[in-house]
Amino acid sequence: MRIVLLGAPGAGKGTIAKQLTAHDGSVQISTGDILRGAVKAGSELGTKAQKYMESGGLVPDSLIMEIMEARLQEPDAKKGFILDGFPRTIPQAQGLKVLLAKLGIKLDVVVNIDVPKDVILDRLTTRRTCSNPDCQEIYNVKSKPASPDGTCLKCGSPVIQRADETEEAITVRLATYNEKTAPLIDFYQKEALLKTVKSLSSDEIVKDIIREIKKG
Ligand code: ADP
Numbered sequence: 001m002r003i004v005l006l007g008a009p010g011a012g013k014g015t016i017a018k019q020l021t022a023h024d025g026s027v028q029i030s031t032g033d034i035l036r037g038a039v040k041a042g043s044e045l046g047t048k049a050q051k052y053m054e055s056g057g058l059v060p061d062s063l064i065m066e067i068m069e070a071r072l073q074e075p076d077a078k079k080g081f082i083l084d085g086f087p088r089t090i091p092q093a094q095g096l097k098v099l100l101a102k103l104g105i106k107l108d109v110v111v112n113i114d115v116p117k118d119v120i121l122d123r124l125t126t127r128r129t130c131s132n133p134d135c136q137e138i139y140n141v142k143s144k145p146a147s148p149d150g151t152c153l154k155c156g157s158p159v160i161q162r163a164d165e166t167e168e169a170i171t172v173r174l175a176t177y178n179e180k181t182a183p184l185i186d187f188y189q190k191e192a193l194l195k196t197v198k199s200l201s202s203d204e205i206v207k208d209i210i211r212e213i214k215k216g
Helices: 013-024 031-041 044-055 061-071 075-079 090-103 117-125 167-181 183-190 202-215
Strands: 002-006 027-030 081-084 109-113 127-130 138-140 194-197
Touching: 002 013, 002 183, 013 027, 013 081, 013 109, 013 202, 027 031, 027 075, 031 044, 031 061, 044 061, 044 167, 061 090, 090 183, 109 183, 109 202, 117 127, 117 167, 167 183, 183 194, 194 202
Parallel strands: 002 081, 002 109, 027 081, 109 194
Antiparallel strands: 127 138
């Protein structure tokens, strides 16, 4: 499968991407995870990206394209990939189109995960994340709590609220989404690749996507 997942922060892209990879061995490629790993490792990329990420704004397109150009050519991407959090702007979508043409591959589908704003806000403010960059398990204070001592059930590292998941940063991220990323819905509609899903259940969305791909 070669899929792009579109959706506001909190729409469930990460969860859906993980479920899809379990289905056929395609890799999940999340620019957010790659960037957080780089920040944690203190690499040059991380140092450049950190200030944009913490404010809730976007990392410059040129930096993102550099990351993705390398990532999509790694051997594990040959089996297929689920792009989660990329592209996020029209220039990134155009860059991806050029890159895929160069690599001689095509996307199967771009899935727009359309979740109401009140659900998004509730999910984001209650979300917690494992601080271990190799784990990054996601928790929710209401629906999926971490261990009572605040550590990860999988790896034992502290579970934290991300710096970009304070109310202030969330407001910026949603505004950024509406301004910079929502126009991709139109872009991919015109490319005849778009499928919109409205369910709040990731299981149902995954089934829908798999059905769509089999059809194609
Ligand atoms: P979200 O939960 O908002 O989808 P991500 O984990 O995908 O968050 O990304 C976290 C942050 O990393 C974003 O707020 C942004 O600063 C940066 N980022 C991730 N992907 C991109 C991208 N494709 N273009 C620009 N910035 C990005």
